[in-house]
Amino acid sequence: LSFLLFREKKRRRIAALTENMAVEGCSIGDWDGRWSHVQKFLERTGPFTHPDFEPSEETLQFLLETCKILVIGAGGLGCELLKNLALSGFRHIHVVDMDIIDVSNLNRQFLFRSKDVGRPKADVAAEFINQRVPGCNVVPHFKKIQDFDASFYRQFHITVCGLDSIIARRWINGMLLSLLSYEDGVLDPSSIIPLIDGGTEGFKGNARVILPGMTACIDCTLELYPPQITFPMCTIASMPRLPEHCIEYVRVLQWPKDKPFGDAVGLDGDNPEHVQWVFQESLKRAAEFNITGVTYRLTQGVVKRIIPAVASTNAVIAASCATEVFKIATSAYIPLNNYLVFNDVDGLYTYTFEAERKDNCTACSQVPQKLQFPPSAKLQEVLEYLTENASLQMKSPAITATLEGKNKTLYLQSIASIEERTRPNLCKTLKELGLADGQELAVADATTPQTVLFKLNFTSETCSIKQVQN
Amino acid sequence: MLTPPLSSVEEQRLWGDHGQETLENAHVCLINATATGTEILKNLVLPGIGVFTLVDGHKVSGEDVGNNFFLTSSSIGKNRAQAATELLQELNSDVSGNFVEESPDKLLDNSPEFFHRFSLVIGVQLPESTYLRLGSVLWEAGVPFLICRTYGLIGYMRLIVKEHTVVESHPDNALEDLRLDQPFTELKHHVESYDLDNMEKKDHSHTPWIIVVAKYLEKWYSEHNSQLPKNYKEKEAFRKLIREGILTNENGTPEDEENFEEAIKNVNTALNPTKVPSATEDIFNAEQCENITSQSPSFWVIAHGVRDFVRNEGNGKLPVRGTIPDMIADSDKFIKLQNVYRDKAMKDAAVVSKHVEALLQSVGKPPESTSEQEIKLFCKNAAFLRVVRCSMSSLRFSACDSEMVLYLMLRSVDRFYQQHSRYPGVYNYQVEEDINKLKLCVNSLLQEYSLNVNVKDDYIHEFCRYGAAEPHTVAAFLGGSAAQEAIKIITHQFVPFNNTFLYNAMSQTSATFQL
Numbered sequence: 003l004s005f006l007l008f009r010e011k012k013r014r015r016i017a018a019l020t021e022n023m024a025v026e027g028c029s030i031g032d033w034d035g036r037w038s039h040v041q042k043f044l045e046r047t048g049p050f051t052h053p054d055f056e057p058s059e060e061t062l063q064f065l066l067e068t069c070k071i072l073v074i075g076a077g078g079l080g081c082e083l084l085k086n087l088a089l090s091g092f093r094h095i096h097v098v099d100m101d102i103i104d105v106s107n108l109n110r111q112f113l114f115r116s117k118d119v120g121r122p123k124a125d126v127a128a129e130f131i132n133q134r135v136p137g138c139n140v141v142p143h144f145k146k147i148q149d150f151d152a153s154f155y156r157q158f159h160i161t162v163c164g165l166d167s168i169i170a171r172r173w174i175n176g177m178l179l180s181l182l183s184y185e186d187g188v189l190d191p192s193s194i195i196p197l198i199d200g201g202t203e204g205f206k207g208n209a210r211v212i213l214p215g216m217t218a219c220i221d222c223t224l225e226l227y228p229p230q231i232t233f234p235m236c237t238i239a240s241m242p243r244l245p246e247h248c249i250e251y252v253r254v255l256q257w258p259k260d261k262p263f264g265d266a267v268g269l270d271g272d273n274p275e276h277v278q279w280v281f282q283e284s285l286k287r288a289a290e291f292n293i294t295g296v297t298y299r300l301t302q303g304v305v306k307r308i309i310p311a312v313a314s315t316n317a318v319i320a321a322s323c324a325t326e327v328f329k330i331a332t333s334a335y336i337p338l339n340n341y342l343v344f345n346d347v348d349g350l351y352t353y354t355f356e357a358e359r360k361d362n363c364t365a366c367s368q369v370p371q372k373l374q375f376p377p378s379a380k381l382q383e384v385l386e387y388l389t390e391n392a393s394l395q396m397k398s399p400a401i402t403a404t405l406e407g408k409n410k411t412l413y414l415q416s417i418a419s420i421e422e423r424t425r426p427n428l429c430k431t432l433k434e435l436g437l438a439d440g441q442e443l444a445v446a447d448a449t450t451p452q453t454v455l456f457k458l459n460f461t462s463e464t465c466s467i468k469q470v471q472n
Numbered sequence: 473m474l475t476p477p478l479s480s481v482e483e484q485r486l487w488g489d490h491g492q493e494t495l496e497n498a499h500v501c502l503i504n505a506t507a508t509g510t511e512i513l514k515n516l517v518l519p520g521i522g523v524f525t526l527v528d529g530h531k532v533s534g535e536d537v538g539n540n541f542f543l544t545s546s547s548i549g550k551n552r553a554q555a556a557t558e559l560l561q562e563l564n565s566d567v568s569g570n571f572v573e574e575s576p577d578k579l580l581d582n583s584p585e586f587f588h589r590f591s592l593v594i595g596v597q598l599p600e601s602t603y604l605r606l607g608s609v610l611w612e613a614g615v616p617f618l619i620c621r622t623y624g625l626i627g628y629m630r631l632i633v634k635e636h637t638v639v640e641s642h643p644d645n646a647l648e649d650l651r652l653d654q655p656f657t658e659l660k661h662h663v664e665s666y667d668l669d670n671m672e673k674k675d676h677s678h679t680p681w682i683i684v685v686a687k688y689l690e691k692w693y694s695e696h697n698s699q700l701p702k703n704y705k706e707k708e709a710f711r712k713l714i715r716e717g718i719l720t721n722e723n724g725t726p727e728d729e730e731n732f733e734e735a736i737k738n739v740n741t742a743l744n745p746t747k748v749p750s751a752t753e754d755i756f757n758a759e760q761c762e763n764i765t766s767q768s769p770s771f772w773v774i775a776h777g778v779r780d781f782v783r784n785e786g787n788g789k790l791p792v793r794g795t796i797p798d799m800i801a802d803s804d805k806f807i808k809l810q811n812v813y814r815d816k817a818m819k820d821a822a823v824v825s826k827h828v829e830a831l832l833q834s835v836g837k838p839p840e841s842t843s844e845q846e847i848k849l850f851c852k853n854a855a856f857l858r859v860v861r862c863s864m865s866s867l868r869f870s871a872c873d874s875e876m877v878l879y880l881m882l883r884s885v886d887r888f889y890q891q892h893s894r895y896p897g898v899y900n901y902q903v904e905e906d907i908n909k910l911k912l913c914v915n916s917l918l919q920e921y922s923l924n925v926n927v928k929d930d931y932i933h934e935f936c937r938y939g940a941a942e943p944h945t946v947a948a949f950l951g952g953s954a955a956q957e958a959i960k961i962i963t964h965q966f967v968p969f970n971n972t973f974l975y976n977a978m979s980q981t982s983a984t985f986q987l
Contacts, residue, residue: 033545035534039507042624042941046903049930050978082948085541089507089944109518112563134541204486205956205966209980241678243806244798291803303485310485313518314959317511317952325945325977335625338980346956347644349969352982 032137037062040091043334052333061332065091066137069331072158073097074147074174076123078311079164079200081113082320084127087162088135090328095131096158098143098150099124104272110313147174148451155195156181160327162198164320168220168227169397169448171199172365175212175220176450179366182215189215196330196337200323204310207319210341210357211326214366217340218357221365225392226357245295248287249304252280256287271306280305318344364394364454373443373456376463377433381412385428388445396447403443405436412443432458483519490845491640491963492520496566498591498962499523503576503606504530505556507942508622509596510542511951513560516958523568525590526560528553529575539944580605588613592961594954596620597942600886607632607864616961620954623885624938626878627950627975630987631862631957631968635760637771638858639850640965646856649793652686653700653745656792662812663687668717673727676719678802680809681735685742688714688735700743707743711736731800746789748782749855756782758859766835770842774850775857777828781820791820791851821851862971862986875974875983877927880917881935887913895940906936946977 044061071092073083076099087095101123103114113130114123124142131140143150147170155161155177165171175197183193197212199220212219237243238250257269262279270276281301288296303310322342329335343353362369375384381401388399400414412427412435414420427435437443439460444453484492500521502513505528513524530536530552537543540556547555553571561569572579576598579586587593593610595603595617603619610617616633651659663686666679692701692710701710714735719727748756755761756779760772781791794817796810825847829839850857888896888910896906911932918925953973960968972985 033534033537033548036538038535039539039941039943042937042939043943046900046937048937049933086945086948089539089541109520109564112514112518134544136545241802243801243803292807293803299485310483312483312486312956314515314952314956317515317955318949321945321948321952322980324948325980328945335978342980346953347642348967349984350953350973350982352980354980
């Protein structure tokens with residue numbers, strides 16, 4: 003509690019200014035010159051425009067009245083995206099975010115104030131934009147992206163993501179791919195919903211344009227997102243060297259054992275009491291090994307897995323993304339093809355390149371996926387392959403197969419009772435489980451809205467365990 | 473310390489508490505509250521700039537409100553600086569916002585010293601005559617000047633600063649300072665305390681790779697006339713030598729010794745000769761470093777102190793940095809090794825301190841003029857020091873790639889404004905007729921600077937088409953870019969661009985030139 007008081011003291015609220023910020027009584031009607039900055043790009047011919055571009059006053063009307071944009075995320079990138087779109091003429095915007103506002107968001111996510119702490123980000127962001135930009139109609143959804151189905155996503159012209167999770171990105175990528183329709187093997191262009199994706203990490207960021215079914219998708223370039231480096235367990239458990247190792251020990255091993263705040267109470271990085279406890283225990287552990295450097299701030303950073311976010315990087319990336327949304331919605335210019343990298347650690351550096359589609363991409367190619375294992379391999383090995391292979395990087399795959407005419411769950415981690423029931427299968431061999439050569443395995447995972455089908459090919463016993471994707 | 477951080481500014485973890493402090497003590501002046509201007513300010517107010525002063529003589533127009541998040545339609549007709557300050561101030565109650573309802577030209581006419589008080593001046597959408605005038609005032613006063621502009625789909629920044637020093641440049645891929653080629657005494661002793669041939673397996677597998685490389689280097693020296701492995705062939709042979717040291721089990725198969733694998737992997741970089749990087753040498757040889765006076769900023773005083781160290785106690789080497797990367801090892805071995813480097817770094821920094829003290833005394837300044845903290849930080853970063861100097865020298869052009877053409881077009885548009893008191897193509901009916909007028913400006917510029925360049929008509933048409941528009945997304949891109957450069961200037965951390973930056977939103981490309 004004392005930490006919050008500390009913060010409040012420093013935050014001398016200028017109450018008078020807040021009161022003066024009354025809701026403007028202006029009408030939703032536009033005023034003279036409101037869209038003049040935008041109109042020049044819609045109503046004038048130009049030498050560098052998209053081949054499909056035709057100057058017209060109707061394009062602005064399309065933006066204002068018809069074009070529907072979906073923004074995913076209302077955090078650092080999301081707030082910037084909403085502002086950028088609203089000031090570019092977009093009025094029908096939906097925003098999805100499952101988080102509520104925390105006091106640590108306030109210094110960067112500029113649509114939120116301390117009075118909003120505890121409220122859903124999507125709601126507050128929508129309210130702020132709708133009030134500040136008259137006529138703009140942002141519709142908030144305090145939900146997970148997985149709470150919606152295809153009929154929801156299908157209504158949008160363009161989707162823009164400002165997410166901090168690769169899993170979520172892959173999921174939305176999969177969803178948009180599932181909306182594609184083919185006639186006689188030919189992709190119907192009207193079923194394509196472009197996906198503009200932005201990501202930032204400290205002073206680095208990237209913005210990319212994905213045309214599902216046509217250009218490289220998120221999964222095509224999965225290797226660009228290397229798996230997060232975690233510390234080896236033996237280091238954490240018995241051989242710490244860095245202050246981070248000590249903190250991880252307390253977070254991963256000591257907390258579940260000590261249960262300092264009660265039986266089913268999980269460690270919450272936003273709860274200062276939790277963080278304080280981890281900090282104290284980490285100091286003790288560090289003292290045992292003569293390790294210096296454990297601080298409260300470091301503890302918080304490790305517990306929350308914070309990669310520091312920078313307001314200006316979010317601004318740059320969200321701006322690039324919004325520019326692409328504008329180009330695609332209006333055909334004003336040829337869109338980015340298709341990946342922009344930004345880094346301003348040393349000067350400012352950008353690099354633009356065309357990410358290529360992967361021929362055997364698990365998400366967007368029609369190529370059937372293969373699993374190659376000897377029949378004596380244990381199910382555990384298959385599970386490890388699905389999670390550790392760089393092109394798959396599944397989180398907690400659930401594996402089912404059709405055996406004796408029935409759909410049988412071989413292993414599922416996310417529901418405790420089923421996990422317990424199917425756990426013994428991990429130690430059984432594929433042969434023992436009754437699987438046959440050429441059999442199909444259906445794998446479900448958080449990284450994709452659709453089940454991925456794998457064909458199981460038995461290799462000879464002398465083959466090495468390491469797999470070969472086609 | 474048990475108290476939690478006072479601020480929830482996440483960026484603080486990137487530039488540290490001392491960086492945050494300089495930010496909170498800074499006073500930035502931003503001229504012209506256009507969309508670009510307010511976006512830049514937003515990105516300074518959010519991380520906690522101490523004070524900002526917004527200077528703008530314009531009244532808010534309907535067009536202004538259309539692309540600017542910090543203006544509302546109820547402020548149409550009011551002074552733009554005042555209107556924007558209210559909504560910017562509201563972002564962060566720890567920041568103080570001021571506004572001046574005056575054009576910069578007026579201020580330059582009546583009281584140019586107004587600008588002397590600022591840590592940094594950012595000029596947005598300024599006509600050429602104004603930024604040239606302002607530039608020379610700020611140059612004389614030693615105040616950094618950042619010029620920013622959004623013109624259609626083009627973003628532009630120019631930095632003008634006499635001398636900007638950076639101690640903490642935070643390079644992305646810095647090489648470690650391990651001194652394996654020239655181990656200091658304490659490191660030698662520590663390495664000697666290990667006897668790899670007579671260790672238990674557990675200890676052998678948890679010996680830090682630095683020790684492993686040091687030991688095998690000794691072996692190599694004895695067989696190679698004390699010469700470091702130099703080329704690829706020799707390094708390969710050295711790696712093989714280390715690999716032969718991996719323990720084997722009773723069947724002769726090698727054990728799993730990750731520390732040895734680490735040693736082998738790091739051979740490439742671990743044996744780099746220790747030397748003073750050229751950028752640091754240049755700093756040592758600079759006139760400001762040589763001639764220390766009572767006015768010298770502490771950067772140069774400490775640099776001189778480090779230089780003295782290098783030429784004496786350091787034997788041509790910088791103070792030891794004192795950090796080692798994490799590696800497979802048991803806690804005890806790692807901490808002991810880390811402490812060897814840390815202690816040496818502290819010793820070296822103390823010697824540098826003595827030099828600095830003597831130096832300060834010689835120019836009549838008290839020893840407290842530079843803190844221990846400062847000196848330690850400087851020593852730790854001695855290999856990464858940078859100095860940036862950007863003048864507003866006469867216009868030069870380099871090879872004509874597409875971004876350079878954009879720069880030329882911006883200058884031509886400036887010239888157009890000078891001649892016609894307006895920008896080309898603002899109204900629809902002007903677009904066609906202004907193309908020829910703008911072309912004349914381009915050609916006169918090319919002639920003046922004797923440039924043998926062909927500027928395609930397409931660019932001239934496009935710049936007329938822009939009609940000096942300031943689309944919000946381009947303003948926002950520049951807002952982020954400029955704010956970050958401003959923070960670099962204020963905190964003296966990370967390296968600012970030098971000195972001209974161009975962003976093309978059509979192609980999503982950018983370029984930096986040194987003009």
